[in-house]
Amino acid sequence: MTRTGRTGLWLVGAGGSVASTVVAGLAAMRVGAAGPGGVVTETSAFAGAGLVDTADLVTGGHDVHEVSLTKRVEDLATAGVVPHDLARLVAADLDAASERVRPGYAVGAEDQGAAVRRLAEDLRDFREREGLDRVVVVNVSSTEPPVDAAEVPADVAALEAAWSRGEAPLPPSSVYAAAAFTAGCAFVDFTPSTGARLPVLGELAARAGLPWGGSDGKTGETLLKSVLAPMFAQRALRVHSWSGTNLLGGGDGATLARPDAFESKARSKAAGVGAMLGYPVEGPIHIDNVADLGDWKTAWDHITFSGFLGTRMTLQFTWQGCDSALAAPLVVDLARLLDLAMQREESGAVPALGFFFKDPVGSDEHALAAQYDALLRWVRGEGWTGR
């Protein structure tokens, strides 16, 4: 197999649980302390697709807080998210990766136009110093509140005019997307934040001929919905209610306890069931901060449905997943797949990545099996442009 060179994986929110698990996990794979469990692109279906080796992914990132990956990984070990001796095993790698984290952008702390230029410079610098062929920026920072797209300048000229007036029209996730496109990097939003989903960002990506993807990694309750809802539909079983409660702690739990951030996540989570079934379904969706659970998200879903002669039945499930352990390998997948898109010089949103997301850009397909087929077709170069 020919080597495809070295690729940068730039993590926005580099000190968070997901990012730390990505860095520690890549290091563990490198030293043979971990296998490729959970990494979709390491399964045989992706062999020969020309993806960059996981060993050739180099990480860096932005965060608004001081980052000691060693400390974070030790905490993750105490919580049972990663093996308890991992921080020790990959200590050198964690130190080196911590060095490659730069100060992030926070609302109000800095002129926004200047911030985009500064962040873009960090990315160029990373690419050059590390001798990278390409860089993929993945947003794994704290979920932001939703923005009103109508209040954001609709094109690049208007955006630059706003910046020159000292305004800060973009939310942080979009600032990072703008910096990525400015520096010639692909961008993926693993969170439900706005990211590249604004016309003006689309214009920036198009001008630079860069691919991007999102939004909001599909790792738990929504993953299950994406196989169960099609099952009900294909079996002609009518779903009457679908109620969900998600309990989690950690940084993500604390963030989503804020009503405005919750709003972004709830919208993203709600996207799929109605689309998969073809009709709206009642039922609450809760996301609750239970500090004691840490990264161990527990989701309980309760579904009522009927079959022949209207007979009522129920399905309920409890998912006890470790969020970062589920998310991190998908971040690795997305880095490799966006890197492939860059190799192929694809530009714009990549709907074929819907397999990874709660709220897939450019696609209304939420059924996992169909998304998997679409992903494989795209990887094989057969193209897919969303349903």
Added chain:
Amino acid sequence: MTRTGRTGLWLVGAGGSVASTVVAGLAAMRVGAAGPGGVVTETSAFAGAGLVDTADLVTGGHDVHEVSLTKRVEDLATAGVVPHDLARLVAADLDAASERVRPGYAVGAEDQGAAVRRLAEDLRDFREREGLDRVVVVNVSSTEPPVDAAEVPADVAALEAAWSRGEAPLPPSSVYAAAAFTAGCAFVDFTPSTGARLPVLGELAARAGLPWGGSDGKTGETLLKSVLAPMFAQRALRVHSWSGTNLLGGGDGATLARPDAFESKARSKAAGVGAMLGYPVEGPIHIDNVADLGDWKTAWDHITFSGFLGTRMTLQFTWQGCDSALAAPLVVDLARLLDLAMQREESGAVPALGFFFKDPVGSDEHALAAQYDALLRWVRGEGWTGR
């Protein structure tokens, strides 16, 4: 839409829960007292496929016990399986259908060769009296113990020789299959019994140019496995254990409490998970007779799996399904689809029906989404020959 004529649906085990629900449900649909909930072939994906109207299905059947469908449907209503006024609403239809039930075949009660001829005569008689174009025989009788195929005559000549010696080498389900093929009818086994799955039955079907399908309707725990196992596989999540407990009462619960009958069901249920994941998985499968539950099967499955860095997680679900309400519409589907196969003059096992079965004949594909695609392709005449 051109009418495709009237088709017979012959139910072996005509007095059982599933059969009674089929008969009552078809009658309810006819008088507008029930919609097509749970009937897969009534969804839009099957429109225009040339399937016989459900209103043009005429039922009859065999049972070894006296059958009063009115009584059975009243009992099902008391148990909440069907609406409580259904027996009253479709009383005339139930009486008429009860009249069309003939005495079945029980081991030892009758010469086996003569029995096959008698049962075949019942089928021909049914077709003629009712003026039917085609007849599909569906086995929904009590689950039998497994047989040792090596002890059954391997070809028709040997089978007839055994019969002429007064032997009874076939289990009852295979006797019904033999009668179906002898009388020019298609055959489907909705149970895990042997049915047509013997070389000698294959020969009988081939000679007569008749299609057949099976085995064991996929209505509950196994249905869920067929979407969850592919999810784990596609997401590269390693499954470590999959334990299942099924509680049910009713006739089926009582039958499966017998170790030999349980053996057939357990084999059938175990078929899929390993095939879908690509490796064997530990964990018990229990089927318990809890009389109090009646037809309300409750299944609890507990699954342990790991992702990135080996982190352990669990999924568990509880399925509370009404078995007959889930099974009956699929029996209607199978009658319509085998009728289509007969219209098309297909012969032999039909692997494209795997979507309906725990242990699909002629196929190793257990993933529901793939089975659904295969079914649609076959219905559209694009063919599919199993994986």
Added chain:
Amino acid sequence: MTRTGRTGLWLVGAGGSVASTVVAGLAAMRVGAAGPGGVVTETSAFAGAGLVDTADLVTGGHDVHEVSLTKRVEDLATAGVVPHDLARLVAADLDAASERVRPGYAVGAEDQGAAVRRLAEDLRDFREREGLDRVVVVNVSSTEPPVDAAEVPADVAALEAAWSRGEAPLPPSSVYAAAAFTAGCAFVDFTPSTGARLPVLGELAARAGLPWGGSDGKTGETLLKSVLAPMFAQRALRVHSWSGTNLLGGGDGATLARPDAFESKARSKAAGVGAMLGYPVEGPIHIDNVADLGDWKTAWDHITFSGFLGTRMTLQFTWQGCDSALAAPLVVDLARLLDLAMQREESGAVPALGFFFKDPVGSDEHALAAQYDALLRWVRGEGWTGR
């Protein structure tokens, strides 16, 4: 056993699900169509305690809507709450009971002082017409928002002064309590509304020498908490989080979807766990209106706890209870027990009834086993004055 005479059971909210189930159930017991399932005071522990026969309970009530109990009981049958032929079996009783329902009191519809007199007159009239020895008023009407006790007149003189100024300082549940005490009846609040829990109502009860009880029937999730929390405490297992989700439809579900009514229920539900464990525990409590579930409340609770060496463990349960079928027999129990208190000429709050309530008046004891012991001691005349 000597007869204790006939007692009136006056239901505030007489047309609701709980009240209708009480009336239909008493009638069914009378005609032998139902046994005493769920009625605590019919178990052997209460034999010989001098309780009024259930056959000697005569019902009547108030509601703000027109009430046809026959119609309500038919609807409950369709929903599976009561047997499907019940309305027919006890038709005469339901008609007679419907006749004994009088117009209720709604905020703003009537002068409040006059309303209390009118409602009290209805109660006296009921007692006389039916030749009753005693009357117990039980509030099973829709849950009200909480009130600020500081804004309600603190004594009877002040209350009457406010009424004479045309003011309406009491919430409806307290208006009914005032009417009960005015007419010489005992009062029980089966809801989390204010009821008799105001100093001025206490004064009215004391003056009249009448017993009263409450609040909020303990029928589901809270019932389970009252046995599980003591288990954790007695076993020295530390509870770290206790999260609960309650899904229900029906009138109660719709009412509790209103944030102000929810507030009353949430306060009542939250009362116990901390008291039983001796320390506060984090975790959300949700009550969601899922119309499809009707009276079938489904509660899921998730509890994390630790034992020796801090090892973390979890317990979760799903309770699928039919709310009215659980509540109605307890209303019958409370009528009999308050009747006993009246026979004994007890006056004031009865803390020994805490067994029945989420938020027991006059007691901090929430553990079911201790409450049961206290109840039995009180019934046997050994007295108990709360913990």
Added chain:
Amino acid sequence: MTRTGRTGLWLVGAGGSVASTVVAGLAAMRVGAAGPGGVVTETSAFAGAGLVDTADLVTGGHDVHEVSLTKRVEDLATAGVVPHDLARLVAADLDAASERVRPGYAVGAEDQGAAVRRLAEDLRDFREREGLDRVVVVNVSSTEPPVDAAEVPADVAALEAAWSRGEAPLPPSSVYAAAAFTAGCAFVDFTPSTGARLPVLGELAARAGLPWGGSDGKTGETLLKSVLAPMFAQRALRVHSWSGTNLLGGGDGATLARPDAFESKARSKAAGVGAMLGYPVEGPIHIDNVADLGDWKTAWDHITFSGFLGTRMTLQFTWQGCDSALAAPLVVDLARLLDLAMQREESGAVPALGFFFKDPVGSDEHALAAQYDALLRWVRGEGWTGR
């Protein structure tokens, strides 16, 4: 508080999961690395009862396999049963405790009469070397098959005669009980094995004036039954079925996968529900060996019940407990409580310890709350002789 001296805790099965957790946990408490979580006798209700300090418990034991407690504790740490640095923190204690483990007794390996004398000598030697006031022997070795009591000599004379003929009439657990009584030690059976529950052992205990207790620690599913069944009974809710599935791995899981050992456990588990409800209840009880789960026992129970008017409802729970972390503190409790019984010179079975057991000797009381009250009364010297 006056010191009550030093007491020996002799563990039969000293190298097993439970025993290792006991030893490591006592050491951790001593060095302040763990609190008293899960130790019932450390709660305030037991203050002042004259129990030996946990710091004054000295461990020793028998096992048939070579025992390295350090190794065992490291394995338990990897499995998440104990904190991951525990083996290091208490390394010296573990080494010392390993030294105090002596070779156990296995069927057929040794003359049984001689074995009893050898084991008793080990106990006397332990008491003297360590300067202990008293010694309590607790059986936490692998569960044995049940024995037919009729085939065991009924009195000591007959037993000694059998021994002198070279026979081995006692199962190993009873051999240990005999050795305990011979050496003047109390005995507790934490397993469902026979232990002291034979007339001849009763005679040995009585002669020596020694107390004993059992059987089978109540740590999971049965613990929950002991609070839920009384709840149903007190609320007059009729239980129709109670089905249970227990999944576990580890040494205990492997042992219970053997049908004969399972038989002992199943009898012990089945004892309670019928006794608490007052009528028999249908439903299977499974114990399955799922190696992947290790010590993390997962139990799912499904209960159907009815209330007023026969309405059917269900409760289900999933308990995910760490068996050794639940069992170990109870072993500490039992050592302290039997030590108290010895201080008080009580002799014979102690029914007041039923709180700790699935199958309490000398008592039919299975309800946890009643058992707790009985335990406290006994500890306070108020006596209790079983129900």
